[in-house]
Amino acid sequence: MVSLSFSLLVFLVTIATHVMLYQALQSRKELAFKTAGVFGFGLIISVFVHFILMPTVIYLPVTTWWAVPLPLTSLALYALLASIYILFFTNIYWGEESPSFAIYFLVKRYRKLTAAEIRTHFSDKKIIGSRLTDLLNERYVYKKGDRYLLTSRGKFVYSVTEFYRKILNWQSGG
Amino acid sequence: MSADILILLASFFSFCLFLVVQVGVFRILSAERVLSGIIGVFLAAGLLTSIGLVFTVKINIVLVMIVMWGLYGFLAFLYIVGVFGVIESSIRIKLLQLISIQSQGLRYSELLKRYNRDIIVTKRLKRLIGSGELMVSKGKYRIGKRFSFFQVPAYFSLFMKKLYRV
Numbered sequence: 194m195v196s197l198s199f200s201l202l203v204f205l206v207t208i209a210t211h212v213m214l215y216q217a218l219q220s221r222k223e224l225a226f227k228t229a230g231v232f233g234f235g236l237i238i239s240v241f242v243h244f245i246l247m248p249t250v251i252y253l254p255v256t257t258w259w260a261v262p263l264p265l266t267s268l269a270l271y272a273l274l275a276s277i278y279i280l281f282f283t284n285i286y287w288g289e290e291s292p293s294f295a296i297y298f299l300v301k302r303y304r305k306l307t308a309a310e311i312r313t314h315f316s317d318k319k320i321i322g323s324r325l326t327d328l329l330n331e332r333y334v335y336k337k338g339d340r341y342l343l344t345s346r347g348k349f350v351y352s353v354t355e356f357y358r359k360i361l362n363w364q365s366g367g
Numbered sequence: 368m369s370a371d372i373l374i375l376l377a378s379f380f381s382f383c384l385f386l387v388v389q390v391g392v393f394r395i396l397s398a399e400r401v402l403s404g405i406i407g408v409f410l411a412a413g414l415l416t417s418i419g420l421v422f423t424v425k426i427n428i429v430l431v432m433i434v435m436w437g438l439y440g441f442l443a444f445l446y447i448v449g450v451f452g453v454i455e456s457s458i459r460i461k462l463l464q465l466i467s468i469q470s471q472g473l474r475y476s477e478l479l480k481r482y483n484r485d486i487i488v489t490k491r492l493k494r495l496i497g498s499g500e501l502m503v504s505k506g507k508y509r510i511g512k513r514f515s516f517f518q519v520p521a522y523f524s525l526f527m528k529k530l531y532r533v
Contacts, residue, residue: 197434215531261427263371266434269378273441280449281523285533293456293491294521297500297510305507308492315484324459325475333463340472343463351463354454362394366454367461367482367490 194259200267207235232275239271378438385412402498
């Protein structure tokens with residue numbers, strides 16, 4: 194449990210560092226996204242703490258349950274927490290608002306809403322147009338005249354998701 | 368075997384079991400029931416592993432069990448939000464799918480005929496009703512549950528927006 198607490202501490206310090214770095218570089222968008230790399234430094238610090246510092250410097254009575262050494266589990270915990278955090282950060286960075294979350298918070302705010310009232314809070318331009326532009330900018334699709342087509346990158350991503358869908362025997366999502 | 372290795376193996380085993388059971392269950396489950404279905408699969412795989420641990424682990428069983436559930440929970444959460452959620456409900460993936468169907472490409476106006484705001488909102492309302500997050504009576508939608516798994520990523524996203532002032 195002591196090992197896990199160290200991992201949590203390193204994770205929290207990394208988040209604080211990341212927030213400060215991001216806010217300092219917010220005006221430079223590309224650079225601001227790269228601040229997520231700070232979680233890699235957090236991983237290096239975790240390795241140092243669990244494999245060098247704790248076994249040699251910090252004495253813990255291993256007979257007690259809270260002092261059982263868990264270096265690999267602690268590293269895995271840090272890696273998982275950092276991955277989840279980066280995933281959420283990526284979403285908010287790209288301005289991705291999940292329509293499901295948006296609907297949920299709308300209903301929570303107004304208490305009772307009809308489907309038509311909910312729809313008025315969304316537009317095709319915001320919900321489809323902006324994502325299509327992103328796909329174009331990220332080279333998943335390209336434009337030929339006024340028609341959109343998939344690039345090889347787009348085809349690859351689509352075929353991976355289709356494979357997953359076939360395994361689960363699912364119809365189209367979205 | 369050390370507690371460290373045991374926890375890692377048990378968490379990984381639970382997650383693999385979760386994936387296998389999920390494939391089986393989701394082949395027969397309707398799209399509206401996915402959220403409640405995946406939580407059921409998560410609990411079932413974790414419980415099966417826990418039963419196995421009770422019969423095999425002699426020391427530090429409480430520690431192994433607690434940490435195993437924590438690690439397994441984060442693994443499953445990462446998969447649900449990062450892989451499953453994206454493939455199940457990503458609008459971008461749906462756009463790729465619609466564009467791929469037409470070998471000569473798709474105009475924006477054609478795209479909107481097949482997939483638009485109304486379809487997206489209707490699908491999500493069905494899912495939110497199916498998972499119990501929302502309730503509908505006399506055509507009006509309101510909050511269904513006080514607490515649910517869905518609220519964890521929803522509130523975490525909100526928290527991060529405030530934290531990063533996005």
